[in-house]
Amino acid sequence: MNPFDRIANRYKTLPKADLTQGHSIAYSRSTIRRMMELADANNLGNVHGGVIMRMVDEAAGIVAIKHSHCPAAVTARVERFDFLAPAFIGDLVSVNCEMHYVGTTSMEVAVEVIAEDLITRETRKIASSYVIYVALDENRKPTPVPPLVAADGEEQAIIARAHARRLHKQKIEAELKQL
Numbered sequence: 001m002n003p004f005d006r007i008a009n010r011y012k013t014l015p016k017a018d019l020t021q022g023h024s025i026a027y028s029r030s031t032i033r034r035m036m037e038l039a040d041a042n043n044l045g046n047v048h049g050g051v052i053m054r055m056v057d058e059a060a061g062i063v064a065i066k067h068s069h070c071p072a073a074v075t076a077r078v079e080r081f082d083f084l085a086p087a088f089i090g091d092l093v094s095v096n097c098e099m100h101y102v103g104t105t106s107m108e109v110a111v112e113v114i115a116e117d118l119i120t121r122e123t124r125k126i127a128s129s130y131v132i133y134v135a136l137d138e139n140r141k142p143t144p145v146p147p148l149v150a151a152d153g154e155e156q157a158i159i160a161r162a163h164a165r166r167l168h169k170q171k172i173e174a175e176l177k178q179l
Helices: 003-010 049-068 153-178
Strands: 030-035 072-083 091-102 106-117 123-136
Touching: 030 049, 049 072, 049 091, 049 106, 049 123, 072 106, 091 153, 106 153
Parallel strands: none
Antiparallel strands: 030 091, 072 123, 091 106, 106 123
């Protein structure tokens, strides 16, 4: 059997996600870490932005898959990607992700990227991003996802800020369409 067919068939018999049971932000929170190597950097020793962006997409995708219970969540949009400082060869780069907003089929994952010098223990925030994913069913069509529910006051504040950000973005997009 073709390995890609095996992957596709593996998820055809999974039970559907219970859309009445929401998940908290903490439920799908995820971190990945990797030491930056020579192949990750340019001739000055700075890690390529594309290496960081790939790590972000992988880590944020994990959050979207965990929350949605779908075998596939595809990147629909990168809302922002701010590079704040460089990472260097030998740094341990950590990508911390958590769900901030959930629509019907789409999910907004907030990302913070930290670089750590393992010798001096200095840490610095090197990037941040918001990445939007859409959950797909076994036919590669958008599918509903469980809601995001706050587990405490801090999570409620995060979700409220994300909702306000989304409304603001929708207003701007509507104004641009009218132009």
